Amino acid sequence: MTISKTRLFGALSALLLSSMVVRAADMMPMTPAMPMAAPVKAAVVLLIPTAGNSVTGTVRFTQIDGGVRVVADVSGLKQGVHGFHIHEFGDITAADGMSAGGHLNPGHAKHGAPDAAERHEGDLGNLTADANGHATLNYIDTVITLNGPTSIIGRGVVVHADADDLKSQPVGNAGKRVATGVIGVAKS
Secondary structure (H helix, E strand, O other), X not given: OOOOHHHXXXXXXXXXXXXXXXXHHHHOOOOOOOOXXXXXXXXXEEEEEOOOOOXXXXXXXXXXXXXXXXXXXXXXXXXXXXXXXXXXXXXXXXXXXXXXXXXXXXXXXXXXXXXXXXXXXXXXXXXXXXXXXXXXXXXXXOOOEOOOOOEOOOOEEEEEOOOOOOOOOOOOOOOXXXXXEEOEEOOO
């Protein structure tokens, strides 16, 4: 059996190279694994008005045992009831708020009230503005979460011009979008 010089040189080169790679790997310092991100405990939204509106406010979400506490403080509304939802996208680039997409609904449920047996994850119900255009809301939502595959982080929040009737499909007939914002991780 005859081995050509070229084949012999190639085999020896491959053997030498593989031993160098192994030795280089042996000499590399061990680095600790990347730490897991800590669970998100709080989130916040700064609401900004859509074109032609003056609605502003904040919404805070706090993960607690049994759900997420939702605390909203919104001003510049017309007196009355206004739909309030989490939308699919945290894209608030469109002047009319339409870039936020539809209601957050990864479970493909029917639209409903926040306490309904079946509802979109984004169905937060309504805000009620007083004579000064100020609305507050403080309740615990048992469907939404700040962590995991259905986290609301990075999604949009929309306040609508009209009341959400909590039953019309697919989105409650709440009218135009008067304010939008993006849900971001809060300092806690």
